[in-house]
Structure formats: C-alpha cells, structure tokens
Amino acid sequence: MSRKLAMVTGANSGMGLATSIGLAKAGMRVVMVCRSEARGKEALAKVRDAAGGDTAELMLCDLGSFADIRRFAAEFNSRGDALDVLVNNAGVVSLKRTLTKDGFESMIGINHLGHFLFTMLLLDRIKAAKQGRIVVVASGAYKAGRLNFDDFNLTKGFNVAKGYGQSKLANILFARSLAKRLAGTTTTVNSLHPGAVATNIGVSRETGFGKSLHVLLKPFFLTPEQGSETALHLALSPEVKDASGEYFYKKQAQALAGKAADDESAERLWKWSMEAVGLKG
Template identity: 40%
Template sequence: MVTGASSGIGLETARALAARGAVVGMVCRSAPRGEAAMRSIRDGLPQARLRLFLADLSSQRDVRRVAAEVEARLPELGVLVNNAGLVSRDLRTGEDGIELQFATNYLAVYLLSSLLTGTLARNAPARIVNVASGVHGRARMDWDDLAAPRSYNAFQAYARSKFAVIAHTAALGRRLAGTGVTVNAVEPGLTRTALLDDAGVGAFRLVRRFLRFAPTADEAARHCVRLACDPELASVTGAYFRRAKQATAAEATRAPETQARLERLSVELTGSTRPSTQERNP
C-alpha cells in the first residue's frame, strides 16, 4: 500500500511495485485524481492489480477508516509505504485542530502504522517504508508548539514533521524487533514534484530554485521500492537511508528521551496506543 499515490513519488512507487506483479493499494485524497493515477499506470501496465482507497490523511477519522478498509480489502498486506506529505505556506489546521503538516506528514504515519502493524505481522516478513527528508536536521523542536503553533514558519513545520518521522522510525524498529516487520526511513532527496507549489516562502524559496536540476519522481521512487523489496535489506530495521545508502540521521532523532517524548505526544494527540502486533478486537 502506498499513501499519497495520486502523483509524484507515490504514483511512481505504485507504478514500479505494480510492474513487479504486486497488488497495490493506492491511497489518494480525491476520487478523480486517484482514478487518473490508476489509468496512467494501466496505460503501460494493462494487467496492473490496483485498489483505490480514498482518505484525507490529515483527518484521524479518515486514517482509521482507511486502515479498516485495507484490512478488509488487502488482508495479505506485506508492505506499507508512508509517502503522503504536504507543505503549507500558511498556518492551516485539519479537522482535529492539529497543524496540517504535522498531522499529515507525521501523525498519519504514526497512526496508520499503529493500526496496520497487526496485519503486517500476520503476513511477515513485511516492511514499512517511511518517506523522510534531509531537512529534518534543521528542525528546532518546540514540543509545546507542534500541534497548535503560536507562531508559524512553513519550513520549520515541515522540518519538524520529518524529524518526527525519523525519530518514530528508529523507535518503532526496536519495538517491532522479532515480529518479522521491519521499518526504515528514506530520504529520496530533492525531487521534481508538485510538493513545493505552495511553498514560495523563506528557505523553501531557495530550495525551489534548484528543482529543475533535481531527479524526477520515478528516479526518486526507486529508493522507496528498494527498501520495500530488496532481499539484501530484509533484516535492516530502524534505519535511515539517504537515497540508496544507509546514513546517519540527526543525533537528536536517535536520543531515547526524544523518542519517548514523541511517543507520549503521539498517543496524546491520536488517542492511540503504541503500534501492536496483536489483532484488534472487532
């Protein structure tokens, strides 16, 4: 299953996995864009086995609903690629009252992984791949200002959300040890996608100048597919990859106290317990 699969890296990851013969669940925000994405894959792969799931991942209600739908329609789920993400120039909140970038880029990753870990464990060996970003190293974590910031900086909001993804990945990798489920984060690098269309402010203005020199989405997607499929990475977990190579994330993401604090905040904001390999009660 690939989130944010209607365009960019998500679409190209779904395309590449379908080409390998996988049944691919594509989580998209709108039906028209999702259906267009499936058509674009089937244009070159008429036999592609695709399933469309609709969800606004900034909404915890939608995350819970789509997780239940995946359990019903993709009971043999073996790979979850948490790719969906956004950049918001202005401060916006979702239906849960949480800043949109933190809600979509991180909390959806935390909650969806929590809800689907049991399914993945039943189908082990299985993998979770979380799409990260190198800007996490520039995040200034104000723990009391993440969900409902008093002041807003689009770049910092994005960097904080990706910092959280990487810290969560490391902690979850340890927690799932022995279950047959691995989890790793990958920084695909600056990519020519529409992600920064709404981000012509601050540090993002400088980043956008280099987009025309950046790799295409299909090139970046190869790194996600490698983490999802490469047999050589079957036992690697809790790691951070910079494109094709395992790398060292910012030191703060690896601190146990940071990971514990993030876990407490995540539970508080989602009302969810930590990811479990046990089946949920009906």
C-alpha cells in the same frame, strides 16, 4: 500463489505515483491511497497502463482526518489481506499555518500524526505478512527541524521551514521507535531521504503559488522516478530484508545527526503521538 500486496499513500502524483508503478512492475498488487477520487482515478489509469490492468486499485483516505483514517483502516482490515509493504509517502508543505480537521498544524498533523495512526491501525495486517516492510519517506530537512514539545502546533513563530523540518524529524523518530517495538518480529521499518525531487509539493492548487519557482528549479531536481529508487529498494530488495530502524539515502544506510538519534526525544514523541491520535498502550 497470490501476489504480494503493497500500499502507497499519496499515490496520485510525483514519488507516490512513481513508487506505485515500480511496485506494480515488480509484480506486486498495489493499493493506491489518495485523498482525491478524481486525481486518484487518473493515477490508477497510469499505473494500469504501465504495469497491467489488474495490478492496482484505488482506496480513498484523508490523512488529515483521524476519523477518515479509522474508517479506511476498518475497511481494509475487514478484507483480511496480509500487507507486505506499506510506503508512507504522502506529505504536505504548508506555506501558511493551516490546521487539520482534528486541529493540528497541517504538517505535523498529516506528515506525522496521520501516518502514525494509519500505520498503527494497519500494523496487524503488516505483521501477518511473511516479511512485512514499512517504508517511511522522510527528508534531509530533518536536520533543520526540532520537536517543539511545548507547541507542536507552532502557534507562535510559525514558518514553513520550521513546520516541515519538525514533521520530517518526527517521521524518522517514529520509524526508529516502531522498529524497536517490532524487534524480534518479521516486520521491519526504515525511513529515507529521497533527494531533492521535482514534485508539486508546496504548490497551491488554488492559487498556483510556487509553480514558477518549481519550473525555474526543475532542471536541478531529481525526477519522481529517480526519487522513488530508494523507497523501492527498501520495499523490494533482499539486501535490506533484515534492516530495521535505519535511515537511507541513495540506497545506503546513513548515520543520523543529533536530534534524530536522540532516544529520549523519540520516546517523548511516541507518548505524545499515542495520546494525540487517541491510542492506548
């Protein structure tokens, strides 16, 4: 009997790498999705060292490019593999307002829209699994976010907290909306808050800006391994095989506050997202 297959976005470092190692150690084959080939190869070697040589493979994808997401999905889907677990982990924090290749503000464009299109294009392969699980790494920062329906790209009054909070709120609403659409199937979708994890998110690779702050605060953060525990729980545990549309923290379902529980906003976001990424239905 072949091993189950998992896929992790942003698998080259931090929580994504820790999650990939955890899934591989649990006996799954892991597709590590990374933007950088060099960093991806380094991470792949770490997973293979930790869990065995044939446990993982690297596939490249830029979640800031709809064209590259479509290329990736076509390549993966052509293999015909059932995808048992998808962990949407990749995320960016943009200290300055930047745009994706498709012209969207980077945090809403990558954290939400990139993963929205990525998930929708792989959905048939997830539904082909005996019990497919989609795990969306969100954040408690959603509480400070709001959906700017008139200006998702934050052309006016941009700040990093506003952009990141909006994207993480969108993650949760996407998970809830998709769970409703998958009701009656064997595929589940849940989101989670990993806790305050010490990763390189928000640190500029070009300038190193933010690195000293991370060093200063690191003793107060969870390790990536600790931060990955809830994602691994949702991906692997039989305890949550029937849970869907829920939001988890420390392996426990949590009540959602205000905007994240708003069904009308969730449907408006779904409609906008479908149009933004060029999907119909």
